[in-house]
Amino acid sequence: MNDPHRWLNEHPELGSGPIPIEPYIAPDWYEREREKIFKKVWLCVGRMDEIPKKGDYKVKRLAAADTSIILMRGKDDVVRAHHNICAHRGNTVVTETGPETFGRSKAAIVTCRFHGWVYGADGALKHVPSEERFYQCFDKKQNGLSPIHVDFWEGFIFVNLAETPDNSLAEFLGDYAGHFAGFPFAELSYQFTYHTELECNWKVAHDAFAEAYHVDTIHAGSFPNTFSTGLQNVKLMGPHRTCAVCLTLGATPTPVAGIANSIAGASLVTQRAETMLPPSINPDKRDDFAFELSVLFPNTLIHVSEGIWFTHQFWPIAHNRTLWEGRYYVRPPKTNAERWATEHAMTLQRNAWLEDTATMEDTQRAMQSRAKKVQNLQDDEILIRHSTAVVDEYVNA
Ligand code: FES
Numbered sequence: 001m002n003d004p005h006r007w008l009n010e011h012p013e014l015g016s017g018p019i020p021i022e023p024y025i026a027p028d029w030y031e032r033e034r035e036k037i038f039k040k041v042w043l044c045v046g047r048m049d050e051i052p053k054k055g056d057y058k059v060k061r062l063a064a065a066d067t068s069i070i071l072m073r074g075k076d077d078v079v080r081a082h083h084n085i086c087a088h089r090g091n092t093v094v095t096e097t098g099p100e101t102f103g104r105s106k107a108a109i110v111t112c113r114f115h116g117w118v119y120g121a122d123g124a125l126k127h128v129p130s131e132e133r134f135y136q137c138f139d140k141k142q143n144g145l146s147p148i149h150v151d152f153w154e155g156f157i158f159v160n161l162a163e164t165p166d167n168s169l170a171e172f173l174g175d176y177a178g179h180f181a182g183f184p185f186a187e188l189s190y191q192f193t194y195h196t197e198l199e200c201n202w203k204v205a206h207d208a209f210a211e212a213y214h215v216d217t218i219h220a221g222s223f224p225n226t227f228s229t230g231l232q233n234v235k236l237m238g239p240h241r242t243c244a245v246c247l248t249l250g251a252t253p254t255p256v257a258g259i260a261n262s263i264a265g266a267s268l269v270t271q272r273a274e275t276m277l278p279p280s281i282n283p284d285k286r287d288d289f290a291f292e293l294s295v296l297f298p299n300t301l302i303h304v305s306e307g308i309w310f311t312h313q314f315w316p317i318a319h320n321r322t323l324w325e326g327r328y329y330v331r332p333p334k335t336n337a338e339r340w341a342t343e344h345a346m347t348l349q350r351n352a353w354l355e356d357t358a359t360m361e362d363t364q365r366a367m368q369s370r371a372k373k374v375q376n377l378q379d380d381e382i383l384i385r386h387s388t389a390v391v392d393e394y395v396n397a
C-alpha cells in the first residue's frame with residue numbers, strides 16, 4: 001500500500017492541520033477575494049471556437065469583478081476584450097440575456113440600444129447620432145469602449161481586469177501550460193454544457209470537485225462499483241495544481257452502458273487505449289488511470305482523459321452564491337449510433353454532476369452555523385489544502 005501520508009511528505013510546507021471555515025462564509029473575506037484575486041489574475045472566460053467567425057461576439061458577466069465583458073472577433077480575425085459599458089451614459093452596450101450572451105454582427109460592430117452609439121470590434125467609437133449637438137470638448141477618439149487585457153492559450157480565452165497585470169498569461173500559467181501541451185482540445189469539439197446557480201461559496205464548489213474521496217459514496221448511483229484508488233502524480237505548480245484520479249472499474253456495465261461504451265467510449269468510466277495524452281499525464285501508464293484533474297487558479301478545473309475533456313468553472317456572485325458551469329467535450333459523432341452513445345455518456349455525466357452539486361448547498365448552510373470552526377482534510381484532499389494556502393496568500397498579499 002502507498003504511504004498514507006505521501007502528499008504531506010512531498011509537501012510538508014502545506015502542513016497537516018485543520019483548515020478554517022471562516023473564508024467560506026465571511027462576507028468581508030469574499031470582498032478581499034474580489035479585489036485581490038478576481039480583479040487581478042488571469043481568468044479563463046471562454047474558447048476561441050465559441051466565436052469562430054469575424055463579427056461573432058460573446059458577452060460574459062463577471063459579477064465578482066463588478067463587470068461584464070465583450071469578447072469580439074474583428075474583421076482582422078483578432079479577438080479583443082472590452083468592458084460592456086457605453087461611453088455615453090453608462091448603459092450596457094450589448095443587452096445581456098443571462099450570464100453569457102452570444103451574438104453576431106456582419107459589420108463587426110455593437111450598438112448601444114439606449115441612444116444608438118456604435119462601436120467597432122477594436123472598441124473605437126464609430127458613430128454618434130446627432131453628434132453635432134455634443135460640445136467641442138467631446139472627443140470621439142477618447143470615448144471608445146474600455147479595453148481589457150486579453151490573451152490566449154490552447155484555444156482558451158483569458159482576460160485580466162487589472163489596469164496593469166502583475167504578469168503575462170504565459171508567466172501566470174507557468175508549468176501548467178507545458179503539462180497539457182499537445183492534448184487535442186480543439187479536436188474534441190463536440191460540447192454539452194450544464195450550468196446553475198448554487199447557494200454556496202465558490203470554494204465549496206471547487207473543493208467538492210477537487211478530490212476523489214467522495215467517489216465511493218456520492219457516485220455510487222451513477223458509477224456503481226467504481227472505487228477510488230486514490231490520487232497519483234500530484235503536482236503543485238505555483239497557484240495551479242493537478243493530479244491523476246485513479247478508479248477501479250469493478251463493475252460490468254449495465255447493458256445499455258456497455259453498448260454505448262463499445263460505440264463511442266465517451267464515458268469517463270470506460271477503459272481505452274491511451275493515444276492522445278501528453279507524456280506528462282499518467283506517466284506510469286497505470287491501468288486504473290481515469291482522468292487528469294487540474295485546477296487552473298482561481299476558478300477553472302480542466303480535466304482530460306482519452307477522447308474526453310471537461311471543465312468546471314465557479315463564478316462567485318456573492319460570498320454564498322456561485323454560478324457553476326460544467327462543460328464536457330468529445331469528438332464530434334459521425335454516425336447516429338455514435339450520436340446516441342455520446343448522448344448516453346452525456347446523461348451519465350449529468351447524473352454524476354447532479355450528485356456532485358447536491359452536497360454544496362448543504363455544506364454551505366451547515367458551515368454558516370459556525371458550529372464548526374475548521375474542517376479536517378486527509379492526505380488525498382491535498383488539492384483543497386493547496387487551494388486554501390494559495391487563496392490565503394493572495395488575499396493577504
Ligand atoms: S447610454 Fe449608450 S448610447 Fe446612450
Ligand SMILES: [Fe+2]
Binds near residue numbers: 209215218
Ligand atoms: Fe464527483
